[in-house]
Amino acid sequence: MTALPTPLRIxxxxxxxxxxxxxFYWMFVTSLTPSSDLFASTPNFLPKWGEAGVYxxxxxxxxxxxxxxxxxxxxxxxxxxxxxxxxFPAYALSRFKFTGKGVIGLSLFATQMLPEAxxxxxxxxxxxxxxxxxxxxALILANTAFTxxxxxxxxxxxxxxxxxxxxxxxxIDGCSQAGLVWCIVLPLIAxxxxxxxxxxxxxGWNEYVFAQTLVSSESLRxxxxxxxxxxxxxxxxxxxxxxxxxxxxxPAIIFYLFVQKYVVSGMTAGGxxx
Amino acid sequence: MSAGDPQGxxxxxxxxxxxxxxxxxxxxLFLDFIPLLNELYLSFTSTSLLTPANHIWVGLDNYRELFxxxxxxxxxxxxxxxxxxxxxxxxxxGLIAALLLDAPFRGRAVARVLVTLPWAAPPVAVALIFTWxxxxxxxxxxxxxxxxxxxAFENWLDTPNRALIAILIATIWQIFPFSSVxxxxxLQGVPRELRESAAIDGAGPWAIFKAVVWPTILPTxxxxxxxxxxxxxxxxxxxxxxxxxxxxxxxxxxxxDLYRRAFVYRDLGAGASVGMIGLSIALAVTMVHYRxxxxxxxxxx
Numbered sequence: 336m337t338a339l340p341t342p343l344r345i346x347x348x349x350x351x352x353x354x355x356x357x358x359f360y361w362m363f364v365t366s367l368t369p370s371s372d373l374f375a376s377t378p379n380f381l382p383k384w385g386e387a388g389v390y391x392x393x394x395x396x397x398x399x400x401x402x403x404x405x406x407x408x409x410x411x412x413x414x415x416x417x418x419x420x421x422x423f424p425a426y427a428l429s430r431f432k433f434t435g436k437g438v439i440g441l442s443l444f445a446t447q448m449l450p451e452a453x454x455x456x457x458x459x460x461x462x463x464x465x466x467x468x469x470x471x472x473a474l475i476l477a478n479t480a481f482t483x484x485x486x487x488x489x490x491x492x493x494x495x496x497x498x499x500x501x502x503x504x505x506x507i508d509g510c511s512q513a514g515l516v517w518c519i520v521l522p523l524i525a526x527x528x529x530x531x532x533x534x535x536x537x538x539g540w541n542e543y544v545f546a547q548t549l550v551s552s553e554s555l556r557x558x559x560x561x562x563x564x565x566x567x568x569x570x571x572x573x574x575x576x577x578x579x580x581x582x583x584x585x586p587a588i589i590f591y592l593f594v595q596k597y598v599v600s601g602m603t604a605g606g607x608x609x
Numbered sequence: 610m611s612a613g614d615p616q617g618x619x620x621x622x623x624x625x626x627x628x629x630x631x632x633x634x635x636x637x638l639f640l641d642f643i644p645l646l647n648e649l650y651l652s653f654t655s656t657s658l659l660t661p662a663n664h665i666w667v668g669l670d671n672y673r674e675l676f677x678x679x680x681x682x683x684x685x686x687x688x689x690x691x692x693x694x695x696x697x698x699x700x701x702x703g704l705i706a707a708l709l710l711d712a713p714f715r716g717r718a719v720a721r722v723l724v725t726l727p728w729a730a731p732p733v734a735v736a737l738i739f740t741w742x743x744x745x746x747x748x749x750x751x752x753x754x755x756x757x758x759x760x761a762f763e764n765w766l767d768t769p770n771r772a773l774i775a776i777l778i779a780t781i782w783q784i785f786p787f788s789s790v791x792x793x794x795x796l797q798g799v800p801r802e803l804r805e806s807a808a809i810d811g812a813g814p815w816a817i818f819k820a821v822v823w824p825t826i827l828p829t830x831x832x833x834x835x836x837x838x839x840x841x842x843x844x845x846x847x848x849x850x851x852x853x854x855x856x857x858x859x860x861x862x863x864x865x866d867l868y869r870r871a872f873v874y875r876d877l878g879a880g881a882s883v884g885m886i887g888l889s890i891a892l893a894v895t896m897v898h899y900r901x902x903x904x905x906x907x908x909x910x
Binding site: 344351358439449454455457542554566587588 | 651740
């Protein structure tokens with residue numbers, strides 16, 4: 336696109352940024368617009384800073400803090416479990432030849448086709464038998480089922496890029512195979528590990544179907560379920576709803592800003608290249 | 610020297626790869642495959658959500674009824690439109706964004722990050738803000754329509770022939786950044802010398818794109834298309850929260866239909882059948898994709 340004249344190119348980029356950013360901006364402006372002004376014939380396009388108290392009110396009137404804490408536990412647990420489960424299989428898929436490798440690789444990919452709405456029923460039954468229904472553990476386990484295949488795939492891509500000679504030296508020094516993965520490979524793929532962690536974290540933070548169906552206690556609601564409860568409900572003012580949506584979105588965005596460098600490089604190194 | 614090579618064999622015991630695979634194996638078994646088999650079994654039964662332990666074997670009855678049901682057949686059609694539109698627009702817009710952000714300009718690094726933000730936004734928050742944007746009386750979408758001279762006072766989410774477009778706008782807004790990040794990464798692999806020598810030979814931008822850029826990024830675009838297809842086929846949260854499949858079935862994709870049958874009509878058997886049909890479609894699409902990418906791989910890049 337270097338071929339386009341500069342002013343045209345810059346306006347195209349500005350338009351792109353406006354399109355990507357507008358819903359966020361609108362969420363923010365709406366959160367700061369008092370109910371009386373929301374129903375004006377001309378929308379209010381600038382934030383009214385004097386209305387910022389709505390954020391404090393949201394915490395006072397609605398259990399936002401509990402929802403966020405639950406989301407954090409679910410997302411954190413999903414991240415930790417996904418990485419813990421995926422590291423050694425990713426190494427095996429990258430370095431070893433063994434019978435059944437193709438089938439497992441294909442199965443990992445096939446899990447991406449299963450809709451969450453479809454797995455919810457059998458998982459409900461399974462977790463019922465395990466007596467973990469209505470716990471955050473159930474959500475962590477269910478979410479991990481979706482993130483593990485992706486994480487394995489991304490980590491495998493990174494391990495493919497680690498030269499095997501580096502491992503040879505350690506092996507000759509008597510390091511065990513597992514120790515090798517832990518001490519040599521793990522530090523070398525740290526950036527990709529960060530990328531995989533972020534993808535798992537976002538999945539856990541944003542997930543809705545499992546959180547809605549596998550948990551029924553109000554005290555265990557995640558932010559996605561809590562917020563979804565406002566859809567089509569008229570008794571809560573829209574600016575309060577938008578302020579909670581902001582409180583829920585901003586940590587994800589900030590977290591993403593810190594780690595996006597790794598996410599992008601991780602995805603490039605990982606499966607996406609095939 | 611790979612650990613699986615003849616020379617390396619003595620260093621690694623034969624069971625090592627299996628021991629390494631164990632965690633993921635158990636995970637797949639208990640949380641994906643046993644549930645999947647359970648779902649397959651349910652699809653041949655009449656089972657109510659209220660008494661999930663009571664199964665009555667009905668064979669293919671659920672499937673027969675689905676294929677006789679016009680609403681269900683319509684939902685396959687809607688799923689097809691939704692998926693194809695997601696693939697075309699998310700990748701198309703993602704490609705344009707990537708090309709724009711690939712060229713050097715001041716502030717490029719910041720622009721690259723900002724464009725990807727929608728991808729990090731929680732779908733429930735996205736659903737809420739788009740509901741408000743589409744609001745019939747107070748929504749900004751409506752306001753812009755009025756400014757452009759169109760008849761307003763219409764909520765797109767409540768209008769059968771527009772609801773699907775409204776949902777697509779929200780979905781594509783959220784997923785195009787992923788395409789652009791991936792394509793941007795692929796663009797790094799385009800050989801600069803080739804591009805420059807083509808330019809010196811007098812090739813225009815379109816010719817350079819066709820001859821140098823596109824063949825390089827095609828394998829990535831193919832994989833991307835597969836992922837966007839699969840994600841769109843199983844997309845639930847955004848559609849459910851924006852329209853619940855309505856108005857009058859206008860946005861009733863297969864996954865919404867599945868959820869509606871299982872959790873609203875409490876018919877687990879029929880829901881499971883819809884799920885199995887959806888899964889078969891995903892598998893078929895993947896196989897077609899595999900054939901296509903092999904052909905492209907041989908002839909193209």
